Amino acid sequence: GAVVSQHPSWVICKSGTSVKIECRSLDFQATTMFWYRQFPKQSLMLMATSNEGSKATYEQGVEKDKFLINHASLTLSTLTVTSAHPEDSSFYICSAMSPGGLETQYFGPGTRLLVL
């Protein structure tokens, strides 16, 4: 299947700092990528849909000024958590929509964020 990578795999930062997470589709071009957040023992929660070359679409309740998404190329989307607080500590996972007729999503390995 298609391969999606994320970097970094884990990050610890101080409260008030910003953290950038990268999501790359390694062997295919993805016009659409998605960002999810997952708390321990909870389901995936869709945060936003990222389309290459246009503004991201955020789900209700997700602050667009806090979670900045940039999809500058067909293989890279970034999520920046601005002014991070301890309650932002979570597992952030991206996924990329596969091209062609399969129309399914392939997930990255996730990024664990801990805000102290």
Next chain:
Amino acid sequence: QKEVEQDPGPLSVPEGAIVSLNCTYSNSAFQYFMWYRQYSRKGPELLMYTYSSGNKEDGRFTAQVDKSSKYISLFIRDSQPSDSATYLCAMRRANQAGTALIFGKGTTLSVSS
């Protein structure tokens, strides 16, 4: 009523057992159905993908879709301890290309040796 319902479990079985995981859904327009496996602290991995009704088999895994009952299943034969993970069902309408899948909450499976 949520669009996709999935019993969170946990489901515990002995090694070698046949496992049945299920999801129900309310939107009759769903056409694409997937099963993902997620190990602890990892991203979900696509296991099975089916379009519309019917069965699909891949090794020890069989996916079934019953659109008349709005019910999908994943069967795991000869379960192994390495199958211990959370299994998420996901689905989408045919005319929603580029939109996110709708996920169930996931069922946690534990296979003991």
